[in-house]
Amino acid sequence: MNPVVEVRDLFFSYGEEMALERINLTVARGDFLALIGPNGSGKTTLIKLILGLLKPLSGEVRLFGVPVQRFHQWHRVGYVPQKATSFDVRFPATVEEVVLSGRFGLLGPGRRPGREDRRAVEEALELVGMGGAGHRIIGRLSGGQQQRVFIARALVGKPELLVLDEPVVGLDSRALDSFYSLLEHLNRDMGITLITVTHDTGTVARRVGRVACINKRLICHGTPSQVLTAANLARLYGAPVRRVVHSH
């Protein structure tokens, strides 16, 4: 079977300076992969390349066996971007409207959402522990609740691959724990392949199946116990750091 994601000899630069150099990475069906690395090391850039939002300088990305520039089955992919959850209370959308917007890929242009779409929204909200919250105003929810709504938005199209860019910024340790339990449930029980960026090398990265360390290059890659050694973390962060606090 085709891997879900294949990255081959990928190079990328925004200008003169290289952002990513010779990245090779394969994500198999059912994997739960964490991308770790210091600020500015290229994690978001790699995710955007995987999703076809940026064009590589050279190299190739394949999604479900198809070169990403020719990939069209975007309903198979859910994406929760960085800073998705910065709505303030004045933003007038309801939770249902936000989650429903994740169905547009399936609906196609011009088709109005029907009963099945609304049922899918409620199911996705139930899944993330936000059942019954559809009528609430998104900006009036806490950061952690907004994050769950955005996961629901990414799940409502029933994706096989879910990509999360730093989903846990600002969550306290209890919310973090329940958030990762949700991701484990999606991965183990629903078979969704997951890629998540995290800065937490202490607890989070140990709960995933595999870890890839990025610092322009792929510095290390393997199971958490193989990768999250003091020596590797020192190599990656330039100092013996156990936990990196994110600044934005």
Ligand SMILES: Nc1ncnc2c1ncn2[C@@H]1O[C@H](COP(=O)(O)OP(=O)(O)OP(=O)(O)O)[C@@H](O)[C@H]1O
């Ligand atoms: N739109 C852009 N234009 C120019 N340079 C950019 C742009 N976006 C990112 N960069 C640069 O590319 C490098 C990689 O950035 P990227 O956002 O991928 O890192 P990251 O690992 O996701 O960082 P963080 O952990 O801080 O979110 C950084 O040096 C950054 O300054």
